[in-house]
Amino acid sequence: MSSQRKALLDYCIALGDDSLTLGHRLSEWSSNGPFLEEDLALTNVALDFIGRARMFYAYAAEIEGKGRSEDDFAFLRDCREYRNFLINELPNGDFAFTMARQLLVDAYDMDFFGRLAGSSDPDLAAIAAKAVKESRYHLRRSEDWIIRLGDGTEESHRRTQDAFEQLWGYAAEMFDMSAQERQLADAGIAVDRGALEAGWASKVQAVLKQATLEVPADDWSIRGGREGIHTEHLGYLLAELQFLQRAYPGLQW
Amino acid sequence: MNQQNLPLYEVFVRSKRGLDHRHVGSLHAEDATQALEYARDVYLRRSEGVSIWVVRSSDITASQESDVEMFCDPMDDKPYRHATHFKLPKEVDNM
Numbered sequence: 001m002s003s004q005r006k007a008l009l010d011y012c013i014a015l016g017d018d019s020l021t022l023g024h025r026l027s028e029w030s031s032n033g034p035f036l037e038e039d040l041a042l043t044n045v046a047l048d049f050i051g052r053a054r055m056f057y058a059y060a061a062e063i064e065g066k067g068r069s070e071d072d073f074a075f076l077r078d079c080r081e082y083r084n085f086l087i088n089e090l091p092n093g094d095f096a097f098t099m100a101r102q103l104l105v106d107a108y109d110m111d112f113f114g115r116l117a118g119s120s121d122p123d124l125a126a127i128a129a130k131a132v133k134e135s136r137y138h139l140r141r142s143e144d145w146i147i148r149l150g151d152g153t154e155e156s157h158r159r160t161q162d163a164f165e166q167l168w169g170y171a172a173e174m175f176d177m178s179a180q181e182r183q184l185a186d187a188g189i190a191v192d193r194g195a196l197e198a199g200w201a202s203k204v205q206a207v208l209k210q211a212t213l214e215v216p217a218d219d220w221s222i223r224g225g226r227e228g229i230h231t232e233h234l235g236y237l238l239a240e241l242q243f244l245q246r247a248y249p250g251l252q253w
Numbered sequence: 254m255n256q257q258n259l260p261l262y263e264v265f266v267r268s269k270r271g272l273d274h275r276h277v278g279s280l281h282a283e284d285a286t287q288a289l290e291y292a293r294d295v296y297l298r299r300s301e302g303v304s305i306w307v308v309r310s311s312d313i314t315a316s317q318e319s320d321v322e323m324f325c326d327p328m329d330d331k332p333y334r335h336a337t338h339f340k341l342p343k344e345v346d347n348m
Contacts, residue, residue, distance in 0.1 A: 035259070037280050037291040044294050141290060148283065 004187065007180045008121070009063045010083070011071060014226060016056030018083035020074055021234070022105060024241050025086055025092055034095055041141065045102075047132040051206040055127045075245035079235050087170040088233045089225075094165065096149050096156065100163035104171050107203045108221030109135040111196045120188035143207050150211025157212065161237035164208070165216050172221035175200075261310040262288040264295075266302035274306050285309075 001009070026046035033039025056199040057070035087105065092098045113135055116128035150158040177185065184190035203213050224230065244251055259281035265274035277296050282288035288307040297305065316324050333337045 035281060037282060037295060041291060041294040044298065138291075144287065144290070 005063065006185065007184050008189060009060055009236055010180065011184055012056045012063065012113075012124075014083035016053045016060060016070075016073060017082045018088050019049045019056065020053035020251040021237060022049070022086045022088040022094075023053060024237060025088065025090075026098075028092055029098065042098075045107070045134075045138055045141070048111035048131075048138070052127065052134075055130075059123050059127070062203040065137065071245070075242045079238060080232050082234060082238070083228060084176055084234075085170070085225040086222060086231055087107040087167065087174070087225075088169065089231060089237055090167075091233055093166075094159055096159035098143040099142055099149065100160060100167055102138065103146050103207060104167060104204060106135055106139040106142045107207075108171075108174050108200055108222040110139050111199055112191055112193065115138070115191040119190070124189065135248050146207055146213075147211045150208070159214050160211070164165065164213060168216035168218070169222050172218075173225055176223060176226070178226060258282060262292075262307045263313065264288075264312050265306040265308070266291045266292075266296055266300045267304040269300075271302075274304065277301075278308060282307075 023046050027170060028045070029039065031039065031158055033042050037073060054070050057073040060073060079088050084241040087101060090101065092238050113128040113132040117125050117132055119125045119128065140248065146160065149160040151157070155162065175195050177192065177195050181190050181193075185192045222231075260283075261279055262282055262285070263279050264277050265275045266277045275309045279290065280291050280295055282291050285307055289305055292307055298304075
C-alpha cells in the first residue's frame with residue numbers, strides 16, 4: 001500500500017471513530033431525554049453520527065482490501081487503535097454539557113464537511129455532502145439550545161457556563177494537523193483543519209455572546225485522540241459498545 | 254424540565270404530492286420555532302412531507318360536540334344545496 005493510500009485509510013478510520021464515539025454517547029440519551037420530543041431528537045442525531053461512522057468504515061474496509069467489514073472496525077479494535085477526538089468520548093454529563101459539546105462539534109462539522117465535500121476523492125466528497133446537510137440541522141438545534149439555556153434561568157446559565165469551561169480545552173486538538181494528514185491535504189483529499197479555527201471560534205463566540213455566556217480562557221488544552229492517547233472514559237464506552245461481539249464473536253442480528 | 258409548562262402544538266404536514274396540509278398529531282415545545290424542529294424529528298423521519306405547519310393548540314377554536322346538530326347536520330331538508338338536486342340538460346353528459 002502506498003503511503004498516500006495508508007494515509008487515506010487512517011483518515012477514514014479517524015473520521016469514522018469521531019462519528020461512532022459521539023453517536024454512541026448521544027444514543028445513551030435514548031429513553032433518558034428531558035422530555036419525549038427531545039429524546040427523539042437526540043436519538044435522531046445519534047443515528048446520523050452512527051450512519052456516518054458506517055460510511056467511513058465501509059470505505060476504509062474497501063481501501064484496506066483485507067476482507068474486514070465496517071463491524072470489524074467498530075467492534076474489534078481497542079482504545080489505543082481508536083483515533084477520535086477526545087471531546088467525542090467524554091461522558092454526557094448533564095443536558096447542558098451534552099448540548100455545549102454539540103455546539104462545539106456541530107460548528108466544527110459544518111465547516112469541516114463543507115470543505116471535505118470538495119475533496120478530490122469522490123467517496124469522501126459524497127459522504128461529506130450528505131453529512132453537511134445533517135450538520136446544518138444539528139447546529140441549528142445546538143445553537144438554539146445553548147441560547148435557551150444560557151439566557152434561561154440562573155441554574156441553566158450556571159450549568160451551561162460550567163459545561164463550556166470543562167469542554168473548552170478539548171476543542172484545541174480539532175485544529176491540529178499531523179504530517180500524514182498534511183500530505184493528504186496537499187493532494188486535495190483532506191481538509192486543512194488548521195484553517196478552520198478562526199471561523200469556528202468566531203461562530204462559537206457569537207452564539208455564546210447571544211446566550212449571555214462568557215467565552216472560556218484558552219489557558220489549557222488536552223490532546224492526543226488522533227494518536228490513540230485517550231481519556232479513561234473511552235474504555236468504558238467501548239466495553240459497552242463492543243460487549244456482544246467480544247463475548248459472542250461473529251454474532252448476527 | 255417540567256413538561257407541564259410546555260405548551261402543546263398541533264402539527265400539519267403537506268406530503269410530496271399533497272395539495273393541502275393535513276393534521277398529523279401534536280407535540281410539546283417551548284415555542285413555535287422549537288415546535289417546528291421537533292415536528293421534523295417526530296413526524297418527518299421517513300420523508301413523509303415537504304412542508305410543516307405548527308399552531309398552538311390553544312389558538313384553535315373548536316366546535317363543541319353538543320353543537321353538532323347546529324353545525325354539522327347534512328341539512329337533508331334543503332336538497333337544493335346539493336349539486337345532485339339539479340337536473341342537468343342532456344347535452345351535459347357526465348358532470
